[in-house]
Amino acid sequence: MGPLGWLLDAQVSLAGSPVLVREIVGNGFGLAAAMFGLRRVVWAWPVGMIGNVLLFTVFLGGAFATPQAHDLYGQAGRQVFFFGLGLYGWWRWSRNRRRGGDGAAAVEPRWATGRERLGLLAAAVAGTAVSYPILAALGSWGPLPDAWILTGSLLATYGMARGYVDFWLIWIAVDVVGLPLLLRGGFYPSAAMYLVYGAFCVWGLAAWWRTSRAARTDLAPIPSSYAEVAA
Template sequence: MQDYFVAHWLDITTTILGLAYILLEYKASLWLWLVGFVMQVMDIVLYYQKGLYADCGMEFYYIAMTVYGVWVWKFGKKRNQAPKEALPVTHFKKSLVLPWAVATLAIWAILWYWLTLVGSTVPVADAFTTALSFVGVWALARKYLEQWLIWIVVDVVTCVLYFYKDIPFKASLYGLYVIIAVLGYLKWKRSMKAVSA
């Protein structure tokens, strides 16, 4: 049993950090970005060890988006936002749907091709979750309600992928993420209605 925990310590640690992260995201707490940064640094090592190269590379993007997210949540403004008011939850702009959809498909295709070249055993799923995550983390940084819908899709696929790649704790976390994402969507939607009422 001890050998199992020693072999999976990185998986366990990042799972605990991931749980804290998603709960802070659910609460729309600025602290999610700090917890996310620590988790992302450790995930680089974990994913590289497991041959999830797109996920590994994605963590560098997450780190950059963490800096961006802190800045936007702390200093960013949206139209009709009162001075000194916290960044409000809003809807994903309709004008951004088509460009982001095209970008996501292009990123998926490029990553899929690259992963087949580097010998990934799961190029389609790894590329898909990574491409969709580009949009998800950007939408989170902008505090768009629909970011939760993106994460539901990512989390379902990632849960299955991580069980397949023998990362059981993190896989279980992503299963829990699906539930929290549904609850987060409902909570953020209620907060939008409360602000507009």
């Protein structure tokens, strides 16, 4: 068995249940991508895309050999969209780095504007409403939470690419819904990673929030009284 065959077929036992090694490895890549994202490093995107490919095979038990009896089409489908958004984020952050020169950050965190938040909210409602009946018709296990996980994950990834601090809050909302669904479905490594991601998102939110406040302070205009003294 070659390395690829081993990665596709290897299993370990966790709490008495069989777990695919590629589920563990895929979530490991996801965590590494999140850490790069926290530090606003361009490598967040290609590393995350590798995890997307592996996890896509995990959540489609009908097409790939998996020990779980459930197909989570929303979870699998979001890996495809993640891959596409990863290309967009990779391009956008790389462009920002080139424009900013040596030492420039790949993205400058900021809170979304009121108009942008309304757009995200509308997209969240519409995306969940549209994907729910589709996932139910496909036979996805837990189609309603799966629909929100799919929609919320895409919006969070888009927000990360744009540099919205708000994207961390969206991820937290996804984790709150996703954790019980994955536990009931027996996807234990992914469920454990959702716990880690939840704590990580709180950390990331605080870090990006501080950075956005520091950026606003640096750009704040000098009061006229100080300007007159300096003159």
